[in-house]
Amino acid sequence: MTTRNLEALFRPRAIALIGASNQPGSVGQVVARNLLESGFEGPVMPVNPHAKAVRSALAYRRIADLPQTPDLAVVATPAATVPGVIAELGARGCRAAVVISTGFSPGASDPSLRQALLDAAKPHLLRIVGPNCLGFISPRLGINASFAHLTPKPGGLALVTQSGAIAAAALDWAQPRNVGFSQMISIGDAADVDVGDLLDYLALDPETRAILLYVESITDARKFMSAGRIAARSKPVVVIKAGRSNAGAKAAFSHTGALAGADAVYDAAFRRAGMLRVGGLRELFDAAATLSTGLTVSGDRLAILTNGGGAGVLAVDALDDRGGQLAELEPATIEAVSRAVSPNWSHRNPADILGDAPAAAYQAALQTLLADPNADAVLVMNCPTAVTDSTSAAKAVISAAAMPGRRKPVLTCWLGDAQVSEGRRLFAGAGLPTHETPDEAVRAFTHLVRYRRNQTLMLRTPSPAAEIPDKAAARAIVREALLDGRASLTDPEARAVLEAYGVPVVVSRSVESPQAAAEAARDMPGPLALKILSRDISHKSDVGGVALDISGPDAVAQAAADMLERVAQVRPDARLEGFVLEPMIVRPRAQELICGITQDATFGPVVLFGQGGVATEALKDRAVSLPPLDDLIAMEMIEQTRVAHLLAGFRDRPPADLQAIVRVLIGLGQLAADLPEVAELDINPLLADETGVLALDARIRIHQPGEGVIRPAILPYPDSLVRTVDVAGDPLRVRPIRPQDAPALVDMVSRSTPEDVRLRFLGGMRTLSPELAARLTQIDYDRQMALVAEDPSGEILGVARIIIDPEGETAEYAAMVRSDRQARGLGGMLLQSVLDYARARGLRQVWGEVHRENARMLDLADHLGFQRHPSDEFSVRVVKDLQAQPAAVAPAT
Missing domain, CATH: 3.40.630.30 (Gcn5-related N-acetyltransferase (GNAT))
Incomplete structure (x- = not known):
């Protein structure tokens, strides 16, 4: 269920408060005060069996006594009474309830109350916000159905939060800053109405210009992704996700499982949904204010205009820290600025036109920078001085920004307080984003850049891989292993599955004994690698199950015998089935990468990419994405990592074949969709150089269909x-x-x-x-x-x-x-x-x-x-x- 009957929440004609009270300081008393004093034009009907009136409003002993059916009810009674209250409200015809009461969590004294609450609502299709929530506020309609300490002013921001404390803090933060809200919904335990439901509704709400989310967890990932994509196409969606800890990533089978922490997966989901993730409340409102202006950027190159060199340096540092690029000004731009300002200006970006720059210099320099094709946006800064007027400079900037045909964003930063306050007021009136510090201004620019990138990702729904994989062969291998009662594939089986999905693998031979390994080595010229073959051993090198650079049959036989002895001592419980013999791969200019698949408890299968090798978990250089993938999404994954700089080529190393890496990632995304039995997959290392890619080692863990399988958050191409x-x-x-x-x-x-x-x-x-x-x-x-x-x-x-x-x-x-x-x-x-x-x-x-x-x-x-x-x-x-x-x-x- 999603938006059904939510109009009763957002546009009620009558409201009932069950648990209204006159007891000072009680939740029922605070909610009654807020409801009765916020200006709602319809009737607010308190229900209290022991009071004749609540705050001078006639009270009713029972729900049955209400003179008319409420569209919305607010419930603030003890938890044990709530299921009965909901059943009465539903029978009366009420269609939505905000349940503020606590005591419904899994750790409550009676954990069955949560299901009883839902069972009471279900026959009547009554929607429940909560329980255990701060409540609901709609300032434009004069509804404050919460125990918040204030009613915010009307505005264009909708706030959806899983934390009542965050909602209260946000309202307190917003009031002195004159920030208004269209809606504020605290969903608490989200037993019924969840974030996805509210995104669906708010996407079509004409009074909401931007949606702000505080998220702790997602219950229905596919609904969240679908609703989020729909909402983010129509208006900015900015999100704070609590809980960045990686403690949930306890998988030991593969590096992939250990690296793909839950927070990284949430981050990937927000990007795919077209949302912008931020780190705190201040940044949340700043980002919403910037994005709701409708400003857009085409790239990440920023030009900076300032009258103070130090301010310019701070802005450049902030830009570098946040991954932006300093625009390289055209010679014609530098020449044009030189004609308009003091000859002693910086002659580069940042364009420092010096502390005595008059307003006319600001206007001329800004117009010139806006015309430079290398700049995607311009940040204009001003430091107050005794010889110039910051207000006049602000007026000049407004005039330059208003020139016909301007498409690039102009952001402003007037540093200081009293002397620049009028300039900031003028910028706000002209619709130009204004900030107090260089860091905040640069952060606003990078918000625009990240939002554009996420919107681009959202608008690319993947299509099938160019080369159709051999699904039948891969599925047969996995099915046979499951029938054998195994939880993982052997090395040869894992390679065969990868080959079926177009991943280049090393040609290898499986043998059963040291003598058989020696015989096989006679037909394999050059140095060889020997690996233990066991369905019980995942990380071979950890148990001495890998020997490298071996030449000749005798050396291979001895290495195999020694390996059996070592492994038997470390893992006496492991079933040893033989060895895998393969040629040593010598690609000195190749980078070691890791690619893989793991299962996230919320979003289902996840694809990982990063820097590989034995130190991959220590380096933690990785990016994750939700499958299915296409070339754009796969390339974006690569670009998120530090190893991308090495793949681009350096010194005597040419650039690696990035398209070959992209094809591997796309193939893994399709494998994840086709074979839900694959619980984890690890390719480490995947060698990548200018000649292509090659998987040297792979591990695949499997499980029975339906056994802990989470459906993909994004449907693959049908x-x-x-x-x-x-x-x-x-x-x-x-x-x-x-x-x-x-x-x-x-x-x-x-x-x-x-x-x-x-x-x-x-x-x-x-x-x-x-x-x-x-x-x-x-x-x-x-x-x-x-x-x-x-x-x-x-x-x-x-x-x-x-x-x-x-x-x-x-x-x-x-x-x-x-x-x-x-x-x-x-x-x-x-x-x-x-x-x-x-x-x-x-x-x-x-x-x-x-x-x-x-x-x-x-x-x-x-x-x-x-x-x-x-x-x-x-x-x-x-x-x-x-x-x-x-x-x-x-x-x-």
């Missing part, structure tokens, strides 16, 4: 829906849409008549912009599905899609067929295909808005069993009950 059909004699392929289809979708629309485009999009649009095409093709396959029909040449001839409501019960459909391919049955086939998909998903109903002039689509809807309903003067709503049988024959369209 290739099971791909099929070939015959339409009017033409062989066509029907498949789910992919991000790479955006140009083909633009082409399809461009080859349709303006009238068909108008009827499809219900507006004055005549062409499909690349931006809209990107949004239509970049879907998450969970809440949306779009099926395209393409001919053998790859041209898209038609598309039909459904967008599923948050409750997962109904969906809106849309369809379009290229004008020259209409009247052949293609539209009917596509629409029936999405109806079949919707029915398989368990949806109850599919509906669409069809233009009244779109006779073909209306006729098709009639034949497929849709019912027409009036909508507005331009469109007709057609509704299909999926529990009825579909029409057997569809008309040609």
